[in-house]
Amino acid sequence: MSTIIIAIVVLASLAALFGALLGFASVRFRVEGNPVVDQVNDLLPQTQCGQCGFPGCKPYAEAIADGEKINKCPPGGESTIQALADLLGVEPEPLDAEHGAEKDVPMVAYIREDECIGCTKCIQACPVDAILGAAKQMHTVIVDECTGCDLCVEPCPVDCIDMVPQSTDTSSWYWQAPTTGVELIATDRRSLKTEAHA
Amino acid sequence: MALLTLSSPHTHGPNRTSRIMLTVALATLPGLAVMTWFFGFGSLINTVLAIITALASEALVLKLRKYPVSFFLKDNTALVTGLLLGLALPPLAPWWITVLATSFAIIFAKQIYGGMGNNPFNPAMVGYALVLISFPVQMTTNWVTSFQVSGSDVAGFTDALSIIFAGASSTADAFTGATPLDQYKYLISKETSDELLQRNTFNGWLNGGWEWVNLAFLAGGLFLMVRRIITWHIPVSMLAALGICSLILGWDEDLYTPLSLHLLSGATMLGAFFIATDPVSASTTPTGKLIYGAGIGILLYVIRTWGAYPDAVAFAVLLMNFAAPFIDAYTQPRSYGHSKPKRGLKPGEKS
Amino acid sequence: MTHLIQLHEFDGGIHPPENKRQSNSRPIRKASLPSELVLPLHQHIGAPANPVVAVGDTVLKGQVIAEPEGFVSAPLHAPTSGKISAIEARQVPHASGLSETCIVIEPDGEDTWIEHQGLCDALGLDHCDDIPVDKLLERIRDCGIAGMGGAGFPTAVKLHTGKHKIDTLILNGAECEPYITADDMLMREHASEVIRGAQILLQILGAERCLIGVEDNKPEAIAALDDALVQHNEEHHIDVVTIPTKYPSGGEKQLIQILTGKEVPSGGIPASLGIVCQNVGTAAAIADAVDFGRPLISRITTVTGDAVRDKGNWEVLLGTPVSHLLSLSGYRPAKRERVVMGGPMMGFALPTTELPVVKTTNCLLAPTEKELPTNNPAMACIRCGLCAEACPADLLPQQLYWFSKAQEFDKAEQHNLFDCIECGACSYVCPSEIPLVQYYRFSKGAIREERAAAEKAEQARIRYEARIDRQEREKAEKEAKRKARAEAAAKAQSVKKEAPAAKAVPAAEPAANADLEKLQKQLAAAQAAVAKTKEKLEAAREDPEKADKIPAFESALAKTQDKIKTLAKDIAAAKKAAKSAPAAAGPDKGDPNSPERLQKKWETAAARLETARKRLADAEVDGADTVDALRAGVEKQEARVAEAKSAYEASLNSDASLKTAVSNNAGTDNTSAETVAAKPDAEQLQKKLLAQKDRVEKAKERLEMARAEGLDSVEALEKALNKQLDKLAAFEAQASTTGEV
Known part of the structure; x- marks a missing residue:
C-alpha cells in the first residue's frame, strides 16, 4: 500500500514540478510573435499588383491568415510560396497559373513621355504612387518606387506605358554561381560533339 | 577576339584531390607491408580485391547516373575506400565478404548520398559494420595468428588464395583465430594477465605482431601530417582519449585490457590516422575535430571494454559521424574582427 | 628603422610563387600618348562624377572635366590637353563588362598644363608646415585622389575620421599579390614623395606615428624609403617596417593586424581603432597634389605575364586604352587568352582590351595558359579543410561554399560571409579546384539584391498604406462635406415648412x-x-x-x-x-428601395456587365494575361446584375400585388385591362425618366469634381445641371399624370 502511495506522491510532485518549470519557461522565455497577418505580409513582395484577386498585399495576407491558398502570388513566385509554406506549416503548392506566371526578371513601367496625354489615369491606378504628373501634364515613373505591378498599363488610353526589364549597372551586377564540374564537363562534351558533327 | 573572363583567383596552388588521395594510399603501404609480413598474403589479396570491387562499383554507379566515369574515377577516392576496407577486414576473410562490404560501401554509403563529398558516414566503415553485424563468425575468426611470432609457417600465396576464394577451411583452421584484443577481453576473466600472455596469440610479449602493424600505420599517419594532408587534431585527441580512459578505468591488467594493447593492437592506429580523419564525414573545425576525435577514443574504449565486439573503430567512427554536423555547428572558430564566435543555430533555424 | 616594432601574425595565408622579378628589374617608363583617352565617370567607390564639359570643348591638362556628386565621390581631370570628342556610354573595366558614361578626350599632342601651383604658394604662406587641415583636405578632394591600392575609395572621405582620434597612420607598401610591382617601383623611384605624403597625412590626421609596411621581398624599396626618411629628417615619426612575405599581408585588415596586433571589428572601420591605412601610391599622389597642385591624372601600372615580351612598369595617363599599353609592351595574344586587370589572386579578367586604365589599375597581367593554367572542372568538396587553414579571416570557407551552392544565404551570413575579403586564398589551395570566391561573390550579390528587394518591398508597403490612408481620408472628407450639405438642406426644409x-x-x-x-x-x-x-x-x-x-x-x-x-x-x-428661397431643389431622393431606383441599379449593373464582357472579349482575342481576372470580374458583375434584377422584381411584385388588391376591391375587369394597356406608355416614360435621372446624377458628379478641383468650368456645369433638373421635373410631372390614367 505504502509503495502505491509513494509512487503517487512522487509522480504527483514530479508532475507539479515540471508543470511549474514549463509554466515558468513559457512566461520567462516567451517569444513575442508578430500577428500572423504581419508575418505573411512581410513575406509577400509588396508589389500591390492585385494579381491574387485581392486589392493589395495586405488584404491577401489577411486572406491567407484566414485560410486562403498561398499560391496566388505570381510576383513572389515559388520562393514566396515556399517561404509562406514554411511559415504556416503547410505543403507548398505550385503557383496557380490562373493568376499569372512568374516573371524571370523584375520589370519597371516606362512611360513614353511624348505620347502621354496627361490623363492621370495611370496615376490613379498606381498602388504605390510611383507615377508623377498632373492633368494635361506629361507623366513619368519614379523608377525606384515602381514595383512592376502592371496596373498602370491597362488604364492608359493611348498605350504609352511599357513594362521594361530593370536594368543592371556595375553597382548592382554580381557574379553568378559557377556551373558545377559535372555540368561543365557535360557542356564541353556537347560542344565537342557538335564540333565533330560540324 | 573574345577574352576568357573567369572569376579570380586566376592561379591555383599545387593541391589536387587525386594527388591527396594517392598520398593517403601510399601512406598505408608500410602498414600493408607489415601486415603481409606477419599475417601472410591474405591482407594483400583482400586489399587488391577490395580496390577492384570499389572501382568497379563506382564506375557502375557513375555510368548509371550518367556522370563522366573516368573524370570521377581519377579522383582516387574509391581507391582509398577500397584500400581501407581491405586493410580493415580479417586477412583471411572469404572473398564474398570483401566484395559485399566494398560494393555496399561504395554504392550505398557513398553514391546513394550523392557521391564524393556528400556522404555523411565513412563509406569504408559502413561496409565494415554491415559485414561485421551480418557475418560475425567469419569476421571474428578469420584473423591470423602471426606466423613470425608463433614460428609456424607463413601462409603461402596459394594457401591464402585457396582459403579466401575456395573457403578451404581445413587449411584455414591451421592459421586462423581471434585477434589479441578479442582473446584478452574474453579470457582475462578466467586467467591472469601473465598466463594470458603465454598464449599463442601473444607469444609472451604483447600483441603478437599487431604492434608492428600499428607502428607502421602510425608512421604512415605521421607522413600524412608532415605532408599537411591531415591535421594533428583528430588522431591526437582520439589516442589521448583512449589512453586516458584506459589509464583511469583499466589500470588493472588482470581485469581490463592494458593501455599498450589498446594503443598498439587492433585497428587503433589505422583508425586514428586513416579512418577517423576522413575529411568528408568528420568534423571540420579545429575545436570540433578535437571533440570528434575524443568522442571516437572514448566510444572505442567503451565498446572494446563493455561491448559485445572486440574492436570498435567502425562503430565509434560511425557514431561520431552522426554527431559531426552538430559538433561543427557549435564549434565555429572566431572569425577576424569578431569578439565572439557565432555558434550554434539561431532559434527557429533548421539544421 | 628607429623603433622596434613588434610584429604580429595573421592566421592563414598562402605563399604563391611571387613572379615579381619579371617586371621590377627595369625602371618605370613613360607610356606614349594614345589616340584617345577614355575616362569613366565612375572610377572610385561612391557616386559617379558629373561632367562639367561638353562635347567639342577644348581642355587643358589637369583641368576638371567632371565634378564630384555628393560627399562620397571624386572629381575627374583631363590627363592631357585636347578636345572632348564624346561623352557617351562605353564599356568600362569591370568584371561585368557593362557600359557606363565616359568622357572621351582626343589629345592635341601639346600636353599643355592648366595653371597650377602648390597649396603653400596658393595660400601665400611662409611656412608650409602650417597649412590648415581643411585646406589640405579640400586640395586632396579637388585633385580627385582615390585609393590607389585597388578599391578606389575617395581619399578625402577616408581622412574625415569624424569623432575617432587617430594615433597611427599605416602606409601599405606590402604589395602581396604575385606579379604586381607597381608599388615596389614607386617606392624605389619616388620614395621621397611617399615620405612627403606621409608627412601631410600625419598633419591632417594629427597622428603621432606612421608605419610603412613593406614585405621583405622588396629590399630595394625598403632601402630607398629609409634613405628618404633620413633626407626628410623624419626617422622619429615614420618607421619603415619590414614584414614577412605572405599573401594577403597587403589586405588592409591583415596589415593592421601584422603591425599592431589589433583586429578591425567586423563591419567597422580602422579609424575606430585609431588607425588609418593608405596605399603608398596614394601618399605619393597626395604629395604631388599638395606640393605641386597636380591632380591625379596618371598612375604607375605593371604590365606583365608571359604573353607580353617587354614586361615592366609604366607611368600611364588615366584613360589610356589597355590595348595601347599592351602593344607598347609587345603583346602577343595566345590561345585561351586572358588579360587580367589587377593581380592573379584578386584581379578581374577583362572582356576586351579596348578598355581604359583607371585610377585603380595597378597591373595588367597577360598570362599564357602554360604560365597560369585555367582551372580544371571543379570536383566535389571533400571537406579537407585546407581552405579554412588558408583563410586570413578565420572563416570556414567550405561551409560557406555549401551554403552558397545550396543558396542557403541566411546560413552563409550566419557564418560571417560578409567578413570574406575575397582574397582567393581558399580557391588557391582547394584541391578540388572549386571556384570558391565566385560562389561567395554570387552569394554576397544575391544577398545584397535580396536586401535591396526587401527594402524596396518595405518602401512599397509604406507607400501603399499611405495611399490607402489618404484615399480613406479623402473619402471621409467627402462624406463629411456631403453630410454638411445634407444637414443644411434639412435646415432649409424646416425653414420652408415654417x-x-x-x-x-x-x-x-x-x-x-x-x-x-x-x-x-x-x-x-x-x-x-x-x-x-x-x-x-x-x-x-x-x-x-x-x-x-x-x-x-x-x-x-x-x-x-x-x-x-x-x-x-x-x-x-x-x-x-x-x-x-425654398428648400433644396434637388430631386427627391425618396425611398432607396423604390422600384425605380432598383431598376436603375439593375440597369447600371447590366451596363457595367456589358462593358466588362466586351473587355473580356477583347482580352481573349489579344490573349492578354488579364483574361482570368476579367473573367472573374464578369462573373462577379453577372452576380450583381442578377441580384439587382431580383431586387427590382421583388419590389415590382409587391407593387403589383398592391395594385391587384386595389383592382380586385373595385371588382371591375376593365380597370385592370386599362392598367395593362397603359403600361407600355408608362414604361417608356419611366425609362426616359430613369435615363434623365441618370444624366442628372452624372452632371452632379461632374460638378462635384469640378468644384473639388476648383476648375473654372463650375459655372457652365451648374447651368447644365439646372437644365437637366428642369427636364427631370417635366418628365416627373408627365409620369405622374400618366400613372393616374
Whole structure:
C-alpha cells in the first residue's frame, strides 16, 4: 500500500514540478510573435499588383491568415510560396497559373513621355504612387518606387506605358554561381560533339 | 577576339584531390607491408580485391547516373575506400565478404548520398559494420595468428588464395583465430594477465605482431601530417582519449585490457590516422575535430571494454559521424574582427 | 628603422610563387600618348562624377572635366590637353563588362598644363608646415585622389575620421599579390614623395606615428624609403617596417593586424581603432597634389605575364586604352587568352582590351595558359579543410561554399560571409579546384539584391498604406462635406415648412446660405478694420509726429464705413432671398428601395456587365494575361446584375400585388385591362425618366469634381445641371399624370 502511495506522491510532485518549470519557461522565455497577418505580409513582395484577386498585399495576407491558398502570388513566385509554406506549416503548392506566371526578371513601367496625354489615369491606378504628373501634364515613373505591378498599363488610353526589364549597372551586377564540374564537363562534351558533327 | 573572363583567383596552388588521395594510399603501404609480413598474403589479396570491387562499383554507379566515369574515377577516392576496407577486414576473410562490404560501401554509403563529398558516414566503415553485424563468425575468426611470432609457417600465396576464394577451411583452421584484443577481453576473466600472455596469440610479449602493424600505420599517419594532408587534431585527441580512459578505468591488467594493447593492437592506429580523419564525414573545425576525435577514443574504449565486439573503430567512427554536423555547428572558430564566435543555430533555424 | 616594432601574425595565408622579378628589374617608363583617352565617370567607390564639359570643348591638362556628386565621390581631370570628342556610354573595366558614361578626350599632342601651383604658394604662406587641415583636405578632394591600392575609395572621405582620434597612420607598401610591382617601383623611384605624403597625412590626421609596411621581398624599396626618411629628417615619426612575405599581408585588415596586433571589428572601420591605412601610391599622389597642385591624372601600372615580351612598369595617363599599353609592351595574344586587370589572386579578367586604365589599375597581367593554367572542372568538396587553414579571416570557407551552392544565404551570413575579403586564398589551395570566391561573390550579390528587394518591398508597403490612408481620408472628407450639405438642406426644409406660403422655386438654398455667410464674414472683417483704423487715428492724433498721416487714416475710415454700409445692405437682401428661397431643389431622393431606383441599379449593373464582357472579349482575342481576372470580374458583375434584377422584381411584385388588391376591391375587369394597356406608355416614360435621372446624377458628379478641383468650368456645369433638373421635373410631372390614367 505504502509503495502505491509513494509512487503517487512522487509522480504527483514530479508532475507539479515540471508543470511549474514549463509554466515558468513559457512566461520567462516567451517569444513575442508578430500577428500572423504581419508575418505573411512581410513575406509577400509588396508589389500591390492585385494579381491574387485581392486589392493589395495586405488584404491577401489577411486572406491567407484566414485560410486562403498561398499560391496566388505570381510576383513572389515559388520562393514566396515556399517561404509562406514554411511559415504556416503547410505543403507548398505550385503557383496557380490562373493568376499569372512568374516573371524571370523584375520589370519597371516606362512611360513614353511624348505620347502621354496627361490623363492621370495611370496615376490613379498606381498602388504605390510611383507615377508623377498632373492633368494635361506629361507623366513619368519614379523608377525606384515602381514595383512592376502592371496596373498602370491597362488604364492608359493611348498605350504609352511599357513594362521594361530593370536594368543592371556595375553597382548592382554580381557574379553568378559557377556551373558545377559535372555540368561543365557535360557542356564541353556537347560542344565537342557538335564540333565533330560540324 | 573574345577574352576568357573567369572569376579570380586566376592561379591555383599545387593541391589536387587525386594527388591527396594517392598520398593517403601510399601512406598505408608500410602498414600493408607489415601486415603481409606477419599475417601472410591474405591482407594483400583482400586489399587488391577490395580496390577492384570499389572501382568497379563506382564506375557502375557513375555510368548509371550518367556522370563522366573516368573524370570521377581519377579522383582516387574509391581507391582509398577500397584500400581501407581491405586493410580493415580479417586477412583471411572469404572473398564474398570483401566484395559485399566494398560494393555496399561504395554504392550505398557513398553514391546513394550523392557521391564524393556528400556522404555523411565513412563509406569504408559502413561496409565494415554491415559485414561485421551480418557475418560475425567469419569476421571474428578469420584473423591470423602471426606466423613470425608463433614460428609456424607463413601462409603461402596459394594457401591464402585457396582459403579466401575456395573457403578451404581445413587449411584455414591451421592459421586462423581471434585477434589479441578479442582473446584478452574474453579470457582475462578466467586467467591472469601473465598466463594470458603465454598464449599463442601473444607469444609472451604483447600483441603478437599487431604492434608492428600499428607502428607502421602510425608512421604512415605521421607522413600524412608532415605532408599537411591531415591535421594533428583528430588522431591526437582520439589516442589521448583512449589512453586516458584506459589509464583511469583499466589500470588493472588482470581485469581490463592494458593501455599498450589498446594503443598498439587492433585497428587503433589505422583508425586514428586513416579512418577517423576522413575529411568528408568528420568534423571540420579545429575545436570540433578535437571533440570528434575524443568522442571516437572514448566510444572505442567503451565498446572494446563493455561491448559485445572486440574492436570498435567502425562503430565509434560511425557514431561520431552522426554527431559531426552538430559538433561543427557549435564549434565555429572566431572569425577576424569578431569578439565572439557565432555558434550554434539561431532559434527557429533548421539544421 | 628607429623603433622596434613588434610584429604580429595573421592566421592563414598562402605563399604563391611571387613572379615579381619579371617586371621590377627595369625602371618605370613613360607610356606614349594614345589616340584617345577614355575616362569613366565612375572610377572610385561612391557616386559617379558629373561632367562639367561638353562635347567639342577644348581642355587643358589637369583641368576638371567632371565634378564630384555628393560627399562620397571624386572629381575627374583631363590627363592631357585636347578636345572632348564624346561623352557617351562605353564599356568600362569591370568584371561585368557593362557600359557606363565616359568622357572621351582626343589629345592635341601639346600636353599643355592648366595653371597650377602648390597649396603653400596658393595660400601665400611662409611656412608650409602650417597649412590648415581643411585646406589640405579640400586640395586632396579637388585633385580627385582615390585609393590607389585597388578599391578606389575617395581619399578625402577616408581622412574625415569624424569623432575617432587617430594615433597611427599605416602606409601599405606590402604589395602581396604575385606579379604586381607597381608599388615596389614607386617606392624605389619616388620614395621621397611617399615620405612627403606621409608627412601631410600625419598633419591632417594629427597622428603621432606612421608605419610603412613593406614585405621583405622588396629590399630595394625598403632601402630607398629609409634613405628618404633620413633626407626628410623624419626617422622619429615614420618607421619603415619590414614584414614577412605572405599573401594577403597587403589586405588592409591583415596589415593592421601584422603591425599592431589589433583586429578591425567586423563591419567597422580602422579609424575606430585609431588607425588609418593608405596605399603608398596614394601618399605619393597626395604629395604631388599638395606640393605641386597636380591632380591625379596618371598612375604607375605593371604590365606583365608571359604573353607580353617587354614586361615592366609604366607611368600611364588615366584613360589610356589597355590595348595601347599592351602593344607598347609587345603583346602577343595566345590561345585561351586572358588579360587580367589587377593581380592573379584578386584581379578581374577583362572582356576586351579596348578598355581604359583607371585610377585603380595597378597591373595588367597577360598570362599564357602554360604560365597560369585555367582551372580544371571543379570536383566535389571533400571537406579537407585546407581552405579554412588558408583563410586570413578565420572563416570556414567550405561551409560557406555549401551554403552558397545550396543558396542557403541566411546560413552563409550566419557564418560571417560578409567578413570574406575575397582574397582567393581558399580557391588557391582547394584541391578540388572549386571556384570558391565566385560562389561567395554570387552569394554576397544575391544577398545584397535580396536586401535591396526587401527594402524596396518595405518602401512599397509604406507607400501603399499611405495611399490607402489618404484615399480613406479623402473619402471621409467627402462624406463629411456631403453630410454638411445634407444637414443644411434639412435646415432649409424646416425653414420652408415654417413658411408654408413660399412656393417651390428651384434655387439653391445652400448657395444662398453660403453667400450670406460670406457677406457676414466680410462685414465682420470690415468692422474690425474700422475699429483698428479708428484706434490708429486716435494714436495719430495724440502723436504729433504722425499728424501728417491723419488725413489718410480718415479717408480710409470713411471708405471702410461705406463698405460696411453696402455689405449690410447686401446682407439684408441676401437674408430676404434666403427666407423666400425654398428648400433644396434637388430631386427627391425618396425611398432607396423604390422600384425605380432598383431598376436603375439593375440597369447600371447590366451596363457595367456589358462593358466588362466586351473587355473580356477583347482580352481573349489579344490573349492578354488579364483574361482570368476579367473573367472573374464578369462573373462577379453577372452576380450583381442578377441580384439587382431580383431586387427590382421583388419590389415590382409587391407593387403589383398592391395594385391587384386595389383592382380586385373595385371588382371591375376593365380597370385592370386599362392598367395593362397603359403600361407600355408608362414604361417608356419611366425609362426616359430613369435615363434623365441618370444624366442628372452624372452632371452632379461632374460638378462635384469640378468644384473639388476648383476648375473654372463650375459655372457652365451648374447651368447644365439646372437644365437637366428642369427636364427631370417635366418628365416627373408627365409620369405622374400618366400613372393616374
